[in-house]
Amino acid sequence: MSQERRHFSRIHFLSNAHLTTAGGGRHIGQIRDLSLKGALVAMAEGWQGRSGEGCKLEIPLNHSDVVVVMEGYLAHVEGNVAGVHCESIDLDSISHLRRLVELNLGDAALLDRELSSLVSHD
Template sequence: MERRFQRIPLEFPATLLTDGGGGPVRVEDISLKGVLLEGADLPGMADGDEVSVDIPLSEEARITFEGRVRWREGLWLGVEIEAMPLESASHLRRLVELNLGDEALLEREFAALIQAD
């Protein structure tokens, strides 16, 4: 399966929250549609579970979103973004824009994101 969204290496600490609690994780990479987390040692977590993710970028900026577990392998967890506050979406867009360095590619990714819904 071909990826439609560029993954941006991030390597930021984050917090993963579930109905059963939560804990610290590390973001390995992020795209407009999902995030790869490392360190998700949460017992009982399965594909399809709803989670919240909080990624502090700085003291003033953070990316938060509601998502769904799409896969899990050991301490690795793939989470699809389902809902995100506008301010977080702006931070994610800027992060992707800075890392892609190509505004045309960014616009194509946003168009694909809108069509995917």
């Protein structure tokens, strides 16, 4: 991306994830970074995804039964790396995601501005 258009801070976050796409089943990948509005996911070599394709991303949080689930679409696909844009997320998932971002940003005021922006964009 030559011009930065992101409205939400991304945090470096390594975790396994499951990506289910509209056209091709469920695949295991690894989260590279995460925000309140999406994630960057590295998939196994040979994975085939298409920009614009609908998807569901499940991110199990280590050492707990918590799974953050977001639904959206593949915003971009470059090789085996996909950018997932979140269009919907349940209350439990956004609560856990908010806490994760808060802990990693270390700036509660910035997080509050991002949450306000998230609400106004929907």
